[in-house]
Amino acid sequence: MEHVSAAAIIDARGIVTGWSEDARRLTGHTAEEAVGRTARDLLAEDPSSGVLTALEGDVVLRHRDGSPIPLTLKACALLGEGGEPDGYVVTTELRGPEPALAGRAFDQASMPMSIFNTEQRCLRLNDAACRVIGLPEETLLGRFFPDTVEDAEHSGGFLDHLRLVAETGRPVHYESFTGAPTGNRAHAWSIEMWPVRDAGGEPTAVALAAFDSSDQYWARQRLALLNKAAAAIGTTLDVVRTAEEMVELLVPRYADFASVDLLDWVLGADEPPTALEGDIVLRRVAHGSAHEGTPEAAVRLGETDLYPSFSAPAKALRRGRAVLSQADEPDFRRWVAERNARAPEGSSYRKGVHSVLAVPLRARGTTLGVAVGVRIAQVDDYGADDAVLAEELASRAAVCIDNARRFARERTTALALQHSLLPRGLPGQAAVEVAHRYLPCGSIAGIGGDWFDVIPLSGSRVALVVGDVVGHGIPSSATMGRLCMAVRTLADVDLPPDELLTHLDDLVTHLAGHDGEEVAELGATCLYAVYDPVARRLALAAAGHPAPAVVLPDGTAQLVAMTPGPPLGVGGLPFEATEFELPEGAVVALYTDGLIEDRDRDVDLATAELCRSLTAPAESLDALCDTVLKAVLPDEPGDDVALLLARTRALGVDRVATWDVPPDPAQVAPARQAAIEQLTAWGLDETAFITELVVSELVTNAIRYGAPPIQLRLIRDRTLICEVSDGSSTSPHLRRAHAFDEGGRGLLLVAQLTQRWGSRPTGRGKTIWAEQALPPY
Template sequence: MDSAGFDAVLLQALFTQPPIGLHVLDPELRIVRFNSAARGVQGLDISEAVGRTWRELGFAADDVESMLRTVLETGEAVTDFRYRGRLAVLGGVEKVLLISAFRLQDAEGRTLGVVGTVVDITERDRAEQRLQLLYRAGERIGSSLDVFRTAQELADVAVDELADVVSVGVLDSVLHGEAPGPGPLVDPVTVRQAGFRAVEAITAIPTMFQIGGVRVIPRGNPYAQALSDLRPRLVRQLKADDPWLVRNPEYAENVREAGVHSLIAVPLATRGVVLGMANFYRGPESPPFDDADLGVATDVVARAAVGIDNARHYTRERTIARLAQRVLVPGGLPSYIAAETAYTFLPVTSSGVWYDVIPLSGARIALVAGDVSGHGLHTVTTMGRLRTAIRALAAMDLQAHELLEHLHDLTEQLGREHPPPENSDQTELTATCLFVIYDPVTRTCTLSRAGHPAPVLALPDGSIQVIDVPAGPNLGRGVASYQSTNVAVPEGSILTLHNAELLQDTDQDKLPAFQHAFSTPPGLTGSLQDMCDALLASLLPDNPTDDALLLLARTRSLGPDQAVSRTLPNEPESAAMARRLVAGWLTDWDLDDLTFSTELIASELVTNAVRYSTGPAELRLIYDRTLICEVSDNSYAAPHLRHAEDDDEGGRGLYLVAQLTQHWGARHTGRGKTIWTEQALP
């Protein structure tokens, strides 16, 4: 074959065989010749195309025409120009084309036109979009542990990219942290609308898509079929005469109003457990769904199902944590002679906030406020452990700073043995605590705190002050170094303990709220609970992020009709003096039935004080719910209960005391120790 024949064959092959579109345009961008076999123009009659521009064929837009004219004028070739649009020559089907163009010149360099190649990359582009959609779904879906938000994220991701309308419904049990057993659902299912989005072109939104709305999915439609066997359903074309639409005229009307014509129904399920359903629709301006769309929808829903299931587990754990929290914090506070108490506890989250009022020896009480870091069941159970521990430590009559030191060590131990779970918002266990001891006899408060906000004191004269208590380290962090502070508290003062959600140490601008709450008639003598509620309402932030606690204590004092004392010299005769004093005091209180036992108790305790200390002893009787007898001396030696043998001459004193009393014990003071006993009143 000669060269001329070869050129003719080659030219014929270029315009009939390649799978790409080859177009020759004249300087006016009119078609001179094109490859009619290429994808995108197959079946187009050459007589309809020759002499017409791409624009006249509905094949291109302004940007394509501008690109071709630039190639004509400059001679610079353009490769891989991407065009996306609907081609009139193909009935308005959307295509993505990759266009390349170069200027056509003769041997003398005269411009003859433009040669353009067109490659149909619609399928490749759709595949890339699907991959990008799956990538965005992995990034955006499941950003929180909220069922509604996760469902809405699914709808937001899928609209425009995959569907024109997306509706997500979940089972009511999922919202409560529960779920049906593994396997498909066979009965009519009720779902609650949790997520919805539609493109702007679809303006008629049926009421069935309203967030929070409830609808029943009857048998015999694609939704019920998908839930019955956990397989997604593709309905390429919704028709008014479809049997399941005919049986549901109201739903058919909703579909007609929305203008949707194609449907994908995918069950929200993970680990074999059904959580709800996601439905995808396309409107008039979009082509019907195909099998590739079904696969993408299934993958996106699978990602959302994991997020919704995580949210369900979180909801369930939070519910359990809140129930545990209600059990582990006091449901009410008993009354004590030392102070009137009231509290308001607002559980916003399942946090580690706790409070307590603990009876101590000598008619004293301990006021406690604490907060374990974090939220959830682990935090709540840790709070319960610390509250139990602080009650046990308080029963040992430790001083306030000593108690916090022991609690600090226990918190460190709990952190090692029971660290926060990996999904917790805390990496290590830590807590704050404020421990306040009030003595109604001396009308003094002893305070120590571990990182907790300092209490506020309202005095009877109306003045408000934050008690200056050195802030030791949080429990479980740093070195256990705490200090105790003693403050004189007049009778009728109000101590306010709170957590950081209501008041920080630096929030001095909130103190007027205390002034207002305590000055409102009838002032400090009014209902303590009413003041507590009003104060919390004024201190609570607009959008609280943690539980809020307010504990109020209005102090009382014990007068001569309830507490008497006498200092006795360090000499043997003091035991007899103690018996006479006790007999007289009990007669004044009309408690003669307890005279014999109390005389014996006081005599033994004073005898021990004279024997083992070097200074005077103080004898005190307190008439409370029990009869309390206390003897204080300057010795730090702790008493021990002994069981004397028959031939022993001593060692029976504390044994007799223990037999005559309900409780007895010893506590260290700043000047020595105090041995106390309690007897039941007749």
């Protein structure tokens, strides 16, 4: 339109006789309503006398809805036959002059465009703006903007920006997210507002153009959701918690209801199935809803459910990609009907579910389960962009679930391995009463390499061992098993504690070099102690391990003063043994550093608390273990903990007999006779025959091949122990004598007649010993 004006014809009596279309659009009054009425009825207030005289000026019309419309009118007289005014043509410029091309561009623009006066009343709207608002232009023209929309929150912000442009004369750009009056879906708008100035440069109106940026907005929202998923999914190495985190991310922004179902093997130790065909059984591990109580759930948490082959989850598992299912599809209606048959009464499945998105959880080429999103209250169906987003989220979640599954399986394997290597039932022995505790680490680091052992030695002695391998997981448990077996093997040789740790250190160094690892990475700590109930002495040495605590019968407790050597595998420094006497009834506490060391704890304070807790009254040694752990252990220990308590016993003089034997072959018979008499005193005449042969052989060998001083000792414990010591360090070896050999059969005979025999080095030579079973009483 080159030039558009609103016009009315008024006769000499002031009656409206003509009414243009633009006048209707301006005032809301149709021609039928305006023609025949007086012009004064259409005014909101009487015009000034100057306006009537000059036939030009400002007046205020009344809109059909009652709102005022300030305008500038111009009147032109219509002359009759006598040259007198017969009526008037009254006009006002609504839009002003504009080029035809610019007008068509405004009307036909694909984006909403509109013009408001400085008082926020509509002056002009294009077709796109009318479609968004949902009202024709004639209804909107001249009206105050907030009166035309129902979204008060959106109109308030919009109105504020209109005022700002009118008052400051500066353009404004802002973005909003709101629902359009003509639809339920919210839209993102990028809005430009700028002032329209008159010839003098003063703002007379505000023009605006709105760009629907919903696609870009939702793309940013999807990217933000993916970024959030990177931080929110997989915060723990727990399969169920990881599934819950995915559901929490989807509901309510992305779905009204969401669930995660996993194949049973993921939660157990089975291998994945080779194929997924037909109906599929899944276990529900997590679900969530925008409604309290999750009324949409037809399956309870932890239960299994059979998904028919035509359902979206089963299809997604078979195809390996996201599956969209909408309300107009037969399979959708069939599946929803099947779910409704089992859903609780009042379930939201029965009230408007219209779109389902199922996406498989796949990681490292293996299918773990399926995630399902359901839309009920959200009006938009899932689309292709939603499927792409769901597959990306599912991919991240699946990797986290698989990591958690692998961690759980490795932890279970390491724990099973460690328990298989730790002593299940401590061997019977008379030297000490023992109680123990082992607590695996519950942190993400995994199971460590802590261990303990109680090893019976010759002469009624016992070895007490605790150790800790650096690191966590299966490698540490495997290394712990190697060291545990190595300690048992070396203990069988009856080496002193410092020498045993030296050999163990060489083994660790060899293992590190053989496995291609750094020695420090395969390091370990160990404490090895030997208690002799006959002499009531404790000898011990440590390789980088905390010193044990000792509680005396008088109730005092303290750490053993000792010099710990370097950790195993480091080398370069010797190990020093400490030896001292212990009264009967003393308690020795051996432990690993997980009991007292933590990044938030002071080791000295924790050690002091350990000593205090050891003196607490307890009904038994086993109960004392629980008391110590409760008092000393941190709330969330960051490492494995091993605790071994040993209460000492003593073998009295009535159970030990000792004789010094001169180095003369003639003394073999008196030694044998003395042993027989002692057995008679103990009431062990049944063992006399075998003991006589053992004493004769061992004393003879000591006199013939050993060196003085020679000593014979009998110990009555759970077995009868015969020991012969001499000053030579040369140990005898068992051999099979040939047919014509005159000797060489003595030790073979001893080995055949006794339970076990052996030799051990002493500070002055060696001791040959043999054990016999005692007759039952």
